[in-house]
Amino acid sequence: MKRIFQKRLFLFVLAAFAATWGITFFLQTKEAEKSARKEIQLRIDDAKAEVVSNANRLLTIKVQNRADAAAKARSFAEILEGKGGSADTAELQRLLHVLNVDELDIIDENGIIVSSSVPKYIGYDMSSNEQSAEFLEILRDPAKEIVQEPRAIGFDSSIETQYAGVAARGTKGLVQIGYSPRRLLQAMEMADISVTAVKFRIGLAGGILLARDGVVIACEPPIYVGRKLSDIDITENEGTSRNFFDAVINGTRQLCISEPYDDMYIIGFLPESEIYAGRQTRMMALTMCLLFIFIAIFILISKLVQEVVIKGINDINASLASITGGDLDALVQVMTNKEFISLSCGINTMVGALKRAIAEAKGRIDAELQVAKAIQHSALPDSGRLARNGADFEIGAEMFTAKEVGGDFYDFFFAEGGRLVFVVADVSGKGIPAALFMMKCKTLINDLAASERSPAKILAEANERLCEGNEMEMFVTVWLGILEISSGRLRFANAGHNPPLLARAEGDFEYLNGSSGLVLGGMEGMKYREFEIRLDKGDAIFLYTDGVTEAIDGKEEAYGEERLKRALDECADRRPEALTEAVKQGLRQFTREEPQFDDVTLLALRMLIRPEKELSVPAVMDSYDRVVGFVEETLSELGCPTRRLMEINIAIDEIFSNIVRYSGASEAAISCGVREGAAFVRISDDGSPYDPLQSKEPDVSLGCDEREIGGLGIFLVKKTMDSVVYEHRGGRNIISIEKKFAGGEKEPAEKDE
Numbered sequence: 001m002k003r004i005f006q007k008r009l010f011l012f013v014l015a016a017f018a019a020t021w022g023i024t025f026f027l028q029t030k031e032a033e034k035s036a037r038k039e040i041q042l043r044i045d046d047a048k049a050e051v052v053s054n055a056n057r058l059l060t061i062k063v064q065n066r067a068d069a070a071a072k073a074r075s076f077a078e079i080l081e082g083k084g085g086s087a088d089t090a091e092l093q094r095l096l097h098v099l100n101v102d103e104l105d106i107i108d109e110n111g112i113i114v115s116s117s118v119p120k121y122i123g124y125d126m127s128s129n130e131q132s133a134e135f136l137e138i139l140r141d142p143a144k145e146i147v148q149e150p151r152a153i154g155f156d157s158s159i160e161t162q163y164a165g166v167a168a169r170g171t172k173g174l175v176q177i178g179y180s181p182r183r184l185l186q187a188m189e190m191a192d193i194s195v196t197a198v199k200f201r202i203g204l205a206g207g208i209l210l211a212r213d214g215v216v217i218a219c220e221p222p223i224y225v226g227r228k229l230s231d232i233d234i235t236e237n238e239g240t241s242r243n244f245f246d247a248v249i250n251g252t253r254q255l256c257i258s259e260p261y262d263d264m265y266i267i268g269f270l271p272e273s274e275i276y277a278g279r280q281t282r283m284m285a286l287t288m289c290l291l292f293i294f295i296a297i298f299i300l301i302s303k304l305v306q307e308v309v310i311k312g313i314n315d316i317n318a319s320l321a322s323i324t325g326g327d328l329d330a331l332v333q334v335m336t337n338k339e340f341i342s343l344s345c346g347i348n349t350m351v352g353a354l355k356r357a358i359a360e361a362k363g364r365i366d367a368e369l370q371v372a373k374a375i376q377h378s379a380l381p382d383s384g385r386l387a388r389n390g391a392d393f394e395i396g397a398e399m400f401t402a403k404e405v406g407g408d409f410y411d412f413f414f415a416e417g418g419r420l421v422f423v424v425a426d427v428s429g430k431g432i433p434a435a436l437f438m439m440k441c442k443t444l445i446n447d448l449a450a451s452e453r454s455p456a457k458i459l460a461e462a463n464e465r466l467c468e469g470n471e472m473e474m475f476v477t478v479w480l481g482i483l484e485i486s487s488g489r490l491r492f493a494n495a496g497h498n499p500p501l502l503a504r505a506e507g508d509f510e511y512l513n514g515s516s517g518l519v520l521g522g523m524e525g526m527k528y529r530e531f532e533i534r535l536d537k538g539d540a541i542f543l544y545t546d547g548v549t550e551a552i553d554g555k556e557e558a559y560g561e562e563r564l565k566r567a568l569d570e571c572a573d574r575r576p577e578a579l580t581e582a583v584k585q586g587l588r589q590f591t592r593e594e595p596q597f598d599d600v601t602l603l604a605l606r607m608l609i610r611p612e613k614e615l616s617v618p619a620v621m622d623s624y625d626r627v628v629g630f631v632e633e634t635l636s637e638l639g640c641p642t643r644r645l646m647e648i649n650i651a652i653d654e655i656f657s658n659i660v661r662y663s664g665a666s667e668a669a670i671s672c673g674v675r676e677g678a679a680f681v682r683i684s685d686d687g688s689p690y691d692p693l694q695s696k697e698p699d700v701s702l703g704c705d706e707r708e709i710g711g712l713g714i715f716l717v718k719k720t721m722d723s724v725v726y727e728h729r730g731g732r733n734i735i736s737i738e739k740k741f742a743g744g745e746k747e748p749a750e751k752d753e
Helices: 003-082 089-099 130-140 183-191 193-199 236-240 279-326 338-379 431-451 456-468 562-569 576-589 621-637 644-662 712-720
Strands: 103-107 114-116 150-152 159-165 172-178 207-212 217-218 244-249 252-261 265-271 393-400 409-415 421-426 476-484 489-495 501-503 509-511 531-534 541-546 600-607 613-618 665-676 678-687 723-729 733-742
Touching: 003 089, 003 159, 003 172, 003 265, 003 279, 089 114, 130 159, 130 172, 159 476, 172 421, 193 509, 217 678, 244 600, 279 338, 393 409, 393 421, 409 431, 409 600, 421 431, 421 541, 421 600, 431 456, 431 476, 456 476, 501 562, 509 562, 541 576, 562 576, 576 600, 600 613, 613 621, 621 644, 621 665, 644 665, 644 678, 644 712, 644 733
Parallel strands: none
Antiparallel strands: 103 114, 103 172, 150 159, 159 172, 207 217, 207 265, 244 252, 252 265, 393 600, 409 421, 421 476, 476 489, 489 531, 501 509, 501 541, 541 600, 613 665, 665 678, 678 733, 723 733
16 A cells, blocks of 8 residues: 555655646746747837837938928029039039039020030930939929939939029029038938938847848848748738747747738847747756655655554554454454544444344345245246147246346236237346336236237336336236237237347348337337237247347457347257257357346247138128139148138038028138148138037938928038137137048049040
8 A cells, every 4th residue: 555655645746746847937038028028029119119219310410401402402493593503514523512412513594504514414304204204393383492302313323412492583494503412412311211221139149130022122131032931931910910839940949929010021030049048057957856856755754654644554454354254253453643543433333233133134135035035936927838739839937137037027928819829028127126026017917918919009008007116117028929820910010129039930130120119107298110020830929128239248248130030040959948048159259258238038939830721702792603613722822722722612512691681790800820741721701600610410310391491501521621610719700611622632543534
């Protein structure tokens, strides 16, 4: 026990260490990532703020620069006015230093440069270029002053030059100055985010890059400029979202975030090695501290449990081992603390009460089990008792209970009209309650089947009665069949039971599947479907309970329906006792040493005769030909010689004529067959009770003139048939005749003409 406890304690301490370390690692990671995100965001915000500040300064410089350019243009116009409105190239070049500009131009009223500090510009038509054509507005509005932004201008596409123009004074036309605004250009460069933002550093190796339309436009170092974001492991969604993501930049994994700015995106990044550097150091120190603390806790708890708990438990277990071994006189005496004292006293008291209870229960249970066993076995039928028509069929059944008494039962008995009733059922539960409920079910079904011919109605009525007062909510599955032996007609109904197996004389067993209703005792008002088949000579039917198919082996695999079918098919002998024995052997081989956990019940029935065929006709003479044709066809197929058929037809003629003339019947039924070398015919009608065999026999020694009329036909029937029997049963007149014939009897040869 100590080792088990220490093992579990070790696992607990290890789990606690792992959980503490894992939680701390998680929190440290989250804190490092949070700090990194904050730092990246701050640096991006700083870069944008610097750009905004530079943009404001640029705006101020632009305003001032425009005012200076306009003032210089006005000054140039005033100087020219003092010179009469004109100057040559040399004079204009001297004025460049006076006005501190790079270019001076004089344009006439037609928009042609007539004089310039740059000789090649003379004769240039201002309207030929969009940029220079803007100044022609001054010709239309002399009060207007135009100052352009620095840009690529002139017919030779000069760049970084700013032009300003005003109307000439004293003459028509305008004057224009041009110069390179270095201060303005420097300010514009400072306000350019692609220059300013990428100079910001994040951490030691992090930084900022700019992207537009999925392409890098600026970064430090500039190795990625002009490349797509996807080339550095940044997807389009990541590059345009405002969420943090990972990417490989400068060959290392970086934590990144993207921020929109004008028509581009600012992406800040920081290497993960910098983010988690502090976490690694802290986790190393924490790991050492946690190891020391948890090892100390493990040693301390192990020692305390050994001294305080395990020793006392071992002493109690030693005493309990003696008690469980059968020594109920042993006492538990562990008095180290009040808890063990209370436990010891409680165990001793319990053992004393247990001794008394065992003694009392043993005698009571033994007596109850003996009574229950006797009741259950006495309730099961014996196939040897079915003496009536015993040669018509074979039936056999066996039951093996999982405990002393069980909940399975089977039954078979004769009912009125030559009907064999047989049933297999399985009560829910086991033991004495199930056995008592079984007796109730068996008696109820037996009583109902004695008068009722419909299996479905028997089950429906039994269900209603079982539901009454069923406080224990027990139920039973039932398969009930009623076999009319003479015709082989089997009607059956199923109340939640396993389907039986049916084998024709020369075929394999197949499951007789039919609609199954609810178990008996489950719910009131249930109806059950009834099915009908016909059994012929050699046909066999096998019934069982779920203790067969649900039996398990050592691998927890069920015996199943396929194994049951295979065991029956492999049994060449179709006698009931052989079939049940084959299934028993199959179960033993399958389960081997596994204990039986459910009751097992088996029942098999085999037909030994070929059933009669039946015909119902109206009791009128017009039906006679149908009756004779039916008898001749049926008996001929069964091997009855033609000569015997002729004798039987004469007897049928007399009997059927009497029924039509004297009984007042509306319907007659004819059945016939061959059994043990004899042909038999049974004719029944629903007329008034009348026994023609009781009529007075005629005196055949007298002549026809001397004999009384009547009685001769019945007399001939008695003389020509080997057996003639009358009975009145079930409200019907029944006359049975029998004519024996030798096996292989041949027809008489015809005489030559």
